[in-house]
Each structure stands twice: as structure tokens, then as C-alpha cells.
Amino acid sequence: MLDRISDKIAGVVRQLSGKSHISEKNIQDSVNEIKIALLEADVNLRVVRRFVNRTIQDAKGEDVLSSVSPGQQFVKIIYDRMVQLLGDERQDLKLKGPDTTSVVVLMGLQGSGKTTTAAKLAARLSADGRKCLLVAADLVRPAAVEQLRLLGESIGVGVFTETNTSAVDVARHALVHARRELFDTVIIDTSGRLHADEEMMEEARRIRGAVDPVETILVADAMSGQQAVDVAKAFDEAVGITGVILSKFDSDARGGAALSLKSVAGTPIKYIGTGEKPGDLEPFYPERIASRILGMGDVVSLVEKAQETIEVAEAERLQAKMRSATFTLEDYLEQFTRIKKMGSLQSLVEMLPGMKGAVDADSIDEREIVREEAIILSMTIDERRNHRIIGPSRRKRIAKGSGTAVVHVNRLLKKFDKMRLMMKKAAKSKKYQAKLMSQLGV
Ligand SMILES: Nc1nc2c(ncn2[C@@H]2O[C@H](COP(=O)(O)OP(=O)(O)OP(=O)(O)O)[C@@H](O)[C@H]2O)c(=O)[nH]1
Ligand SMILES: [Mg+2]
Numbered sequence: 001m002l003d004r005i006s007d008k009i010a011g012v013v014r015q016l017s018g019k020s021h022i023s024e025k026n027i028q029d030s031v032n033e034i035k036i037a038l039l040e041a042d043v044n045l046r047v048v049r050r051f052v053n054r055t056i057q058d059a060k061g062e063d064v065l066s067s068v069s070p071g072q073q074f075v076k077i078i079y080d081r082m083v084q085l086l087g088d089e090r091q092d093l094k095l096k097g098p099d100t101t102s103v104v105v106l107m108g109l110q111g112s113g114k115t116t117t118a119a120k121l122a123a124r125l126s127a128d129g130r131k132c133l134l135v136a137a138d139l140v141r142p143a144a145v146e147q148l149r150l151l152g153e154s155i156g157v158g159v160f161t162e163t164n165t166s167a168v169d170v171a172r173h174a175l176v177h178a179r180r181e182l183f184d185t186v187i188i189d190t191s192g193r194l195h196a197d198e199e200m201m202e203e204a205r206r207i208r209g210a211v212d213p214v215e216t217i218l219v220a221d222a223m224s225g226q227q228a229v230d231v232a233k234a235f236d237e238a239v240g241i242t243g244v245i246l247s248k249f250d251s252d253a254r255g256g257a258a259l260s261l262k263s264v265a266g267t268p269i270k271y272i273g274t275g276e277k278p279g280d281l282e283p284f285y286p287e288r289i290a291s292r293i294l295g296m297g298d299v300v301s302l303v304e305k306a307q308e309t310i311e312v313a314e315a316e317r318l319q320a321k322m323r324s325a326t327f328t329l330e331d332y333l334e335q336f337t338r339i340k341k342m343g344s345l346q347s348l349v350e351m352l353p354g355m356k357g358a359v360d361a362d363s364i365d366e367r368e369i370v371r372e373e374a375i376i377l378s379m380t381i382d383e384r385r386n387h388r389i390i391g392p393s394r395r396k397r398i399a400k401g402s403g404t405a406v407v408h409v410n411r412l413l414k415k416f417d418k419m420r421l422m423m424k425k426a427a428k429s430k431k432y433q434a435k436l437m438s439q440l441g442v
Contacts, residue, residue: 002255002293008037010295019071027059042225042256047263055081079290085259086286091268093215098184103211107204108219109231110192113247113273117219118189119151120281125185126157133183134159135174137167140191148189155278167203172210196231201238208239215242222246228257232265247273322423330384333376371404375412378402387413
């Protein structure tokens with residue numbers, strides 16, 4: 001369904017990724033084209049504005065213009081923002097373990113695909129080994145019960161039905177039945193209305209109150225575009241929903257719903273319906289959809305390449321500093337994020353040529369890292385840039401500010417001095433690399 005929006009945005013991306021030079025005007029023009037594509041796809045205006053502003057902001061903030069591969073880097077920014085728009089991470093149903101009964105209630109407007117989706121979900125969860133029970137709690141449309149019964153039969157899942165009663169009672173009785181018969185998953189199909197009116201909300205609230213579902217899912221029709229977003233908002237306010245399943249994603253809808261839901265209604269899309277058959281339900285992966293919109297299977301590798309380029313550039317910058325002994329405490333501090341990510345000083349040392357794999361990650365004292373970071377954080381910018389100005393009184397202040405003792409500050413400064421020297425030598429000679437390692441305490 002994203003073909004049209006993808007065509008346009010992919011065109012922009014293709015142009016950008018080949019560029020070795022980008023001007024501010026390029027950024028502006030590209031973002032404008034994306035903006036038009038999003039608006040044409042019926043994406044909420046506020047969402048588009050925010051996307052546009054943030055993308056431009058990021059592009060300027062990350063110095064795309066002066067980077068090694070500006071095109072790739074800019075595409076990465078667009079991609080990251082698009083993923084964020086779609087909801088960051090894949091959100092699964094939060095079902096409980098098989099010893100208890102998890103209830104999932106499906107709600108939505110008439111014809112949005114609730115009954116079909118109920119069967120799709122049951123088929124999927126059964127394949128995952130869960131014991132599912134479908135519940136026909138739509139007593140408004142005469143044929144609804146029979147529709148679900150037939151669907152259940154076709155996928156081999158039991159269907160709980162009851163006549164001459166209310167939807168709330170059906171749901172309640174179904175739950176009692178499910179607990180007795182040890183079903184671990186109960187999927188309740190409810191009735192739809194033409195509009196999200198108060199009567200519908202009231203019924204939804206009562207069903208919810210009666211069965212205490214772990215998931216209250218809105219089934220929204222992707223073809224209804226902005227309406228799907230409004231409906232999600234209304235349901236969330238009136239009943240409270242935990243997620244959305246976007247049906248009819250296989251249609252030629254313009255995509256606005258998928259792209260606006262998370263930002264406007266704050267509700268994650270958990271699955272997409274991609275056809276009429278029980279097997280046509282797919283988990284919603286924001287990254288994959290973003291890649292599809294940006295138009296290339298290989299946008300992912302492009303993004304990785306951009307990431308690598310950033311790392312290579314960073315390594316080169318650091319190496320130059322190490323070689324010339326202009327490596328400051330400020331640089332050292334910057335590396336702590338990296339060090340923490342790797343859980344060791346390994347990453348820093350490995351930036352030196354010939355040092356890859358040379359350090360044993362287990363041999364590092366984590367407490368020391370935490371202490372050093374606290375000490376540097378207590379320094380002023382001037383002190384970080386030139387540690388030689390740190391005399392006795394400053395040392396006392398820094399120790400106090402970081403909750404350490406002056407001996408710790410002394411030790412760090414001494415170590416850092418030596419480290420700088422060693423780095424300079426190590427960058428040139430192998431012999432010193434071993435020495436540097438012991439200097440770093442590894
Ligand atoms: N192409 C396509 N069709 C779908 C999808 N999901 C549902 N449908 C079709 O949409 C129509 C309505 O689906 P239902 O499941 O009956 O919708 P409902 O929300 O239960 O409708 P009511 O009970 O009348 O409110 C049916 O013809 C389905 O086959 C989908 O993901 N893709
Ligand atoms: Mg139905």
C-alpha cells in the first residue's frame with residue numbers, strides 16, 4: 001500500500017545517496033519533496049511538520065554538510081526519523097504465561113475487519129503453541145456469530161457462542177468457560193458501529209470491565225486514512241486501548257494512517273492485516289516499513305555504512321589527537337559513553353592501529369571507570385581541555401565535587417599524563433603498545 005509514497009521518497013533518497021557534496025539548499029529541497037509526499041499520503045499535518053522540522057534540525061546538528069559522506073548520512077537521518085514516526089520498536093502482544101488466561105478484546109468500527117482479524121490472531125497464536133478460544137460477542141449483526149463460527153472451524157479453533165443474552169455476558173461466560181477448560185488465550189470479537197458513538201464506547205467499556213483484558217486492540221481500516229487516527233484517539237480516550245491492528249494494509253491506501261497513528265494517538269501498531277485469509281497477518285516492524293518507504297532493501301546497508309563512516313572518522317580524529325598528544329580529558333570523557341557501551345576500555349585502545357583484540361574485557365575495574373568519569377565531570381571545561389592548570393586547590397574542589405578524595409584526582413591526572421605520552425608513542429611504535437595497556441590498567 002505504500003507504493004506511491006515510497007516512489008516519491010525513494011526518488012529523493014536515491015538522488016541523495018549518490019551525492020558526495022550536499023548544500024543547505026539540497027537539504028531544504030529534499031525535505032520539501034518528502035513533505036509533499038507525506039501530505040499526499042494523507043499523513044496528519046502536525047505530524048508532517050514535526051517530522052520536517054526535526055529532520056532539518058538533525059541534519060544541521062549532525063554536521064551533515066561537512067561529513068565524509070553527506071548523502072548517506074542525511075539518508076540515515078531521514079530513515080531514523082521515519083522509524084521513530086512509525087513507532088521505534090516492534091510491539092508484540094503482552095500475553096501472560098500459559099498458566100493463566102490472557103484476554104484480548106478486539107474493537108473497531110463496522111467493517112474494519114474485527115472478525116477476520118480475530119481469526120487471524122487465533123491462527124497465529126495457535127501456531128505459536130497457545131490454546132485459543134474465539135468468542136462471538138457481536139450480537140448486533142445477525143450473521144456475525146455464524147461468520148466467526150465458520151472462521152474458527154476453518155482454522156481449527158474453538159468458538160464460544162451464546163444467544164439471547166448480552167455481549168457483556170457472553171464475554172463473561174466465555175472467560176469462565178476458558179478458565180475451566182484451560183484455554184490460555186481468549187480472543188473476543190465485538191460488534192462494530194458506523195461511528196464511534198457513546199453507545200459503542202459504553203459497551204466497550206463494560207466488556208473491558210467484565211473480562212479485564214491484557215490487550216484491548218483497536219482494529220482500524222488502513223484505507224480510512226485520517227479517520228483511523230481519529231477513531232484510535234476517540235477509543236483511547238473513551239475506553240483505553242493498548243494497541244492497533246491496521247487491517248487492509250494490502251489495499252492501495254495511501255499510508256497516512258500507518259504514519260500518523262503513533263504520533264497522534266500514541267498507540268503502537270502491533271500487526272498489519274495483509275489480506276482476507278486467516279494467514280494474512282504480519283507483525284508490524286517499524287524499521288522494515290521505513291526501509292520500504294525509503295525505497296530500498298539496501299537502505300539498511302546504506303545506513304550501516306553511514307554509521308561505519310562516522311566511526312572511522314571518529315577513530316581517525318582520535319588517532320590524530322593521540323599521535324600529537326593533544327588528547328584531552330574532554331576527549332577522554334567523551335570516550336566513556338563508548339567505554340560503557342563496550343563495557344571496557346577495549347574500544348578506546350583498539351582505535352590504535354595494531355591493537356584490535358589485544359585487551360581482555362574482563363580485566364577492567366568498572367568502579368575505577370565510574371570514579372574517573374565522576375572526577376572529570378566535576379571539572380570545568382577549561383580544566384578538561386588543559387589538565388595542566390589543575391593545581392592543588394582545584395584538585396581539592398574537584399575531589400569534593402565528585403565525592404572522591406584528592407588522591408584519586410591525583411592518580412587520574414598522573415595516569416592521564418602518562419597515558420597521553422604512551423598514546424603518542426604507541427601510535428608510532430608497536431613496542432609501546434604493550435606498555436600502554438598496562439598503563440591503562442588492563
Ligand atoms: N484485503 C483485505 N481485506 C480484509 C482485511 N481484513 C478484513 N478484510 C475484509 O474486510 C471485510 C470486513 O471484515 P470483517 O472482519 O467482517 O469486519 P468486522 O469489523 O468484523 O465487521 P462488522 O462485524 O460488520 O463490524 C471482509 O470482507 C474481510 O474479508 C485485510 O487485511 N485485507
Ligand atoms: Mg465482525
